[in-house]
Each structure stands twice: as structure tokens, then as C-alpha cells.
Amino acid sequence: MSTVDAVTAAMVVIGDEVLSGRTADVNINAVATACTEHGIALVEARVVADDEAAIVEAINALRVRVDYVFTSGGIGPTHDDITADCVSKAFGVELLEHPTAIKLLLDHYKDPAQLTPARRRMARVPAGGELIYNAVTKAPGFRVENVYVMAGVPAIMRSMLKAIFPTLRGGEVVQSCSVRVDRGESSVADALADIQRQHPDVAIGSYPFNDGGRYGTNLVARSADLAKLAEVQTALQRLADG
Amino acid sequence: MSTVDAVTAAMVVIGDEVLSGRTADVNINAVATACTEHGIALVEARVVADDEAAIVEAINALRVRVDYVFTSGGIGPTHDDITADCVSKAFGVELLEHPTAIKLLLDHYKDPAQLTPARRRMARVPAGGELIYNAVTKAPGFRVENVYVMAGVPAIMRSMLKAIFPTLRGGEVVQSCSVRVDRGESSVADALADIQRQHPDVAIGSYPFNDGGRYGTNLVARSADLAKLAEVQTALQRLADG
Numbered sequence: 302m303s304t305v306d307a308v309t310a311a312m313v314v315i316g317d318e319v320l321s322g323r324t325a326d327v328n329i330n331a332v333a334t335a336c337t338e339h340g341i342a343l344v345e346a347r348v349v350a351d352d353e354a355a356i357v358e359a360i361n362a363l364r365v366r367v368d369y370v371f372t373s374g375g376i377g378p379t380h381d382d383i384t385a386d387c388v389s390k391a392f393g394v395e396l397l398e399h400p401t402a403i404k405l406l407l408d409h410y411k412d413p414a415q416l417t418p419a420r421r422r423m424a425r426v427p428a429g430g431e432l433i434y435n436a437v438t439k440a441p442g443f444r445v446e447n448v449y450v451m452a453g454v455p456a457i458m459r460s461m462l463k464a465i466f467p468t469l470r471g472g473e474v475v476q477s478c479s480v481r482v483d484r485g486e487s488s489v490a491d492a493l494a495d496i497q498r499q500h501p502d503v504a505i506g507s508y509p510f511n512d513g514g515r516y517g518t519n520l521v522a523r524s525a526d527l528a529k530l531a532e533v534q535t536a537l538q539r540l541a542d543g
Numbered sequence: 544m545s546t547v548d549a550v551t552a553a554m555v556v557i558g559d560e561v562l563s564g565r566t567a568d569v570n571i572n573a574v575a576t577a578c579t580e581h582g583i584a585l586v587e588a589r590v591v592a593d594d595e596a597a598i599v600e601a602i603n604a605l606r607v608r609v610d611y612v613f614t615s616g617g618i619g620p621t622h623d624d625i626t627a628d629c630v631s632k633a634f635g636v637e638l639l640e641h642p643t644a645i646k647l648l649l650d651h652y653k654d655p656a657q658l659t660p661a662r663r664r665m666a667r668v669p670a671g672g673e674l675i676y677n678a679v680t681k682a683p684g685f686r687v688e689n690v691y692v693m694a695g696v697p698a699i700m701r702s703m704l705k706a707i708f709p710t711l712r713g714g715e716v717v718q719s720c721s722v723r724v725d726r727g728e729s730s731v732a733d734a735l736a737d738i739q740r741q742h743p744d745v746a747i748g749s750y751p752f753n754d755g756g757r758y759g760t761n762l763v764a765r766s767a768d769l770a771k772l773a774e775v776q777t778a779l780q781r782l783a784d785g
Contacts, residue, residue: 317748320584321765330567344562344591345562347587350587377732377749379748381739419732486621487665490619490659490664494621504559516680521560
């Protein structure tokens with residue numbers, strides 16, 4: 302077993318458009334993938350509405366449980382973007398115009414007259430917050446303590462993830478191996494349970510698929526210990542060939 | 544404003560594979576779309592790990608808050624499928640083999656010898672639960688009170704949604720209209736906020752997009768009241784043309 306403390310994270314997706322089905326979220330997968338690559342265990346993701354009480358509750362419930370909370374959505378210039386207000390409420394601090402954010406926006410829009418009240422909204426950061434760089438449209442995200450507040454537009458979200466992940470404490474990177482079985486999962490389930498019992502330190506999952514009408518199963522083993530992972534891979538391959 | 548009580552729902556996606564990034568969830572969007580079509584407001588979705596404490600906590604937190612809870616994932620035959628056990632724990636009832644589920648599986652596998660211990664796991668239902676029909680692979684989902692437990696494989700999940708939605712109490716169906724503006728959302732934000740203030744009963748959202756390098760904004764209005772929605776659509780169109 303690992304002697305390194307696990308580093309954990311949670312995500313809050315903010316947006317009525319995801320809960321109405323209008324938009325299919327892709328940011329959970331982007332955060333999940335980035336976490337796995339950096340050895341951070343994403344333990345929960347929540348999608349909540351553009352609703353102050355829901356956003357504040359989700360942030361406050363999760364930020365005390367995990368090392369990092371990532372949010373996506375609700376930091377644009379329009380009236381329905383209320384994430385900055387909610388993060389301020391969650392931390393009980395003021396929401397202030399951040400001078401560097403104002404400067405970034407002024408550099409972007411050139412003419413100061415273009416910095417309309419709506420655009421100035423994007424420079425509001427809870428007191429004590431630090432900016433997160435946005436390579437796409439300049440309007441920054443921000444971090445307050447362990448809460449990283451990012452945009453919902455996927456390209457901007459990915460740009461912000463790229464900016465923050467090098468600054469995060471990583472854990473042991475969990476490696477995985479996948480073995481394909483061309484049978485339904487119920488036909489390997491008993492043998493698979495035996496392999497799991499023999500290798501309690503390796504997490505083994507079974508994922509059925511349907512490939513053009515034929516049922517099959519991907520057996521996936523995950524561990525930070527490559528030697529143990531190799532043992533399990535051999536056992537899974539034997540099961541697949543059997 | 545609507546005089547009909549809103550019907551609410553929440554979703555719990557169960558699966559390490561979504562939190563590791565290996566699988567991109569599509570079931571939240573399927574449930575969200577079905578809810579919207581039936582006039583049910585999906586108020587939250589959570590993704591949790593294949594972990595008993597996390598699953599029980601999510602189900603118990605949400606089932607008291609909303610009219611319907613939908614879960615996806617973890618009802619297969621393998622050792623990592625623990626959703627039925629967790630729903631039993633959440634309700635404090637026994638997990639029993641359901642005779643109709645056994646019959647469905649026997650009909651499917653023909654030979655009783657094929658009904659292995661692993662496959663029998665798929666017939667376990669919390670006491671008092673009712674089966675949810677699975678048109679794809681027969682192994683059923685189940686309902687306990689207001690919690691609907693479904694498979695994670697998207698085709699099976701959709702088949703189960705089709706089985707249950709006609710049995711649910713729907714609310715007023717919220718209609719939406721969308722107006723495309725070929726400008727960034729910050730250039731319409733102030734005027735949009737005015738429209739929202741003038742029409743407090745209609746929810747107006749602003750969704751920026753990038754279409755081949757050009758920024759634009761979809762303005763989306765949502766209401767069950769078509770007359771009010773038409774008024775807002777006219778205002779949004781004027782803004783888009785302006």
C-alpha cells in the first residue's frame with residue numbers, strides 16, 4: 302500500500318443549462334482526467350443550478366472535505382453569472398474589483414470606454430483571492446483558499462486547468478491497465494471476484510460494452526504499484542484467454 | 544407565475560470510471576433531457592465513487608429533498624457493483640432475491656446452470672422494491688420509494704428511462720426559445736440584464752460559444768408561460784438585431 306497521503310479533489314459544475322439537458326457537460330471529464338494524471342483522487346462531482354443557496358452549500362460542503370475544489374461556470378459578464386458572488390458568500394468575505402483583473406480587461410478591450418459595467422463584473426474577486434490565467438479571452442478565474450473558480454466554456458476551462466495544475470500538490474499517480482474480454486461481464490464475474498480477493502490492494506473494475514451488437518467487457522485494474530498491477534494484468538489476461 | 548407545484552428530481556451517477564476520467568458520463572444529459580420533456584426540474588446531479596459510504600450519503604441526502612432520485616451505475620454482476628447493497632443500507636431494509644427478477648434472468652439464460660452466483664446478484668432488490676424493465680439485457684433495475692436505480696450502460700439506462708417516465712408525475716413543461724447573437728456576451732450583458740429585470744418570471748440565460756474562431760452568444764429564455772416567453776423572445780431578437 303502507498304505510504305503517501307492521498308491528495309483529494311471535488312468538482313462543482315454550475316449551470317442551469319446542464320441540468321435542463323440543453324448542454325452536455327464535458328468539464329467533469331476534463332477535470333477527472335487532469336486529476337488522474339497528477340495523482341489527485343477526484344472523489345465527487347456535483348452539478349448545481351444557477352442558484353445562490355445551492356452553489357454556496359455545495360462549495361462549503363466540499364471544501365472542508367477535500368484538498369482542492371474546482372468549479373466551472375458562472376463567471377461571465379451576464380446577470381445569470383453569480384459564481385463570484387456565491388464564493389464570496391461561502392467564505393464570508395467581500396467581493397472586490399481586483400486591480401490586476403481590471404488591467405487584464407483594459408489591455409484586452411484597449412479602449413477604456415469598452416470596459417462596460419457588465420465587463421467589469423468579470424474583474425470581481427472575493428477578498429484575498431488570486432487570479433487564474435485565461436489564455437483564451439483574458440477574463441480571469443480565481444482561487445480562494447482551496448477553491449479554484451473557472452469558466453464553463455470548455456476551451457477556457459481547459460486553459461485554466463493548464464494554468465493551475467502545475468501549482469497543485471500531486472499524489473502518487475495511479476496507473477491502470479485494461480484487458481478486453483469478448484464475453485459479457487456476467488461470464489467472468491466469479492473469476493474476477495477471486496482475482497480481486499487475491500489482490501486487495503489493486504482496484505479492479507468491470508465495464509461492459511456493446512461493440513456493434515457483440516457484448517464484451519473491459520477489465521480495468523488501477524494501482525500506484527506497478528509490480529502489483531503487472532501481477533493483476535497477467536491474471537486478467539489469463540481470464541480473458543480462458 | 545405557475546400555480547402548479549414544481550416536480551423536482553436529482554441524480555446520482557455511481558462509478559469510479561467517471562471520476563477517474565476513463566469514461567465520460569452521458570447519463571446526466573439523458574436524465575436532464577427526459578426531465579425537461581416531462582416538466583420535472585432536475586435540481587442537482589452528483590457523481591460519486593464505487594464507495595458504500597459515499598453512495599449511501601448521496602442517496603439519503605437527496606431523496607428527502609426532491610420528488611424523484613435517479614441513479615445510474617453499479618447494478619451489474621461483478622464484485623464492484625454495490626449499488627443494490629447501498630440502497631438497502633440507505634433505506635435500512637434487507638436485500639432479497641426478487642422472484643420476478645430470477646424469472647427474467649432464467650428466461651434470458653435458458654439453462655438454469657447458467658444462472659451463476661454472479662448473475663444471481665443482478666436479481667437482488669431491497670425489500671419492498673419494484674422492478675424496472677430492461678429491454679436490452681433483461682437484468683432489471685428497481686425502485687424503492689422515490690429512488691429509481693438504473694444501469695450505467697447508456698443504452699440500458701435509456702431503456703429504463705423509457706420504462707419509468709410514463710409512470711412519473713410530471714409538472715408544467717418548461718418551454719424554451721433560443722436567440723443567437725453574433726457578438727460576445729459581454730457586449731449584450733447590460734441590455735440583457737434589463738430584459739431580465741422587466742421579465743422576472745422568465746429565466747434568461749446567456750451561453751457564449753466559439754464558432755470557428757468567431758465568438759457569439761446564445762440567449763435562452765425558459766418559462767412554462769408561452770405568452771410571456773413570446774414577449775421575451777421578441778425583446779431578445781431586437782437585441783440580437785440591434
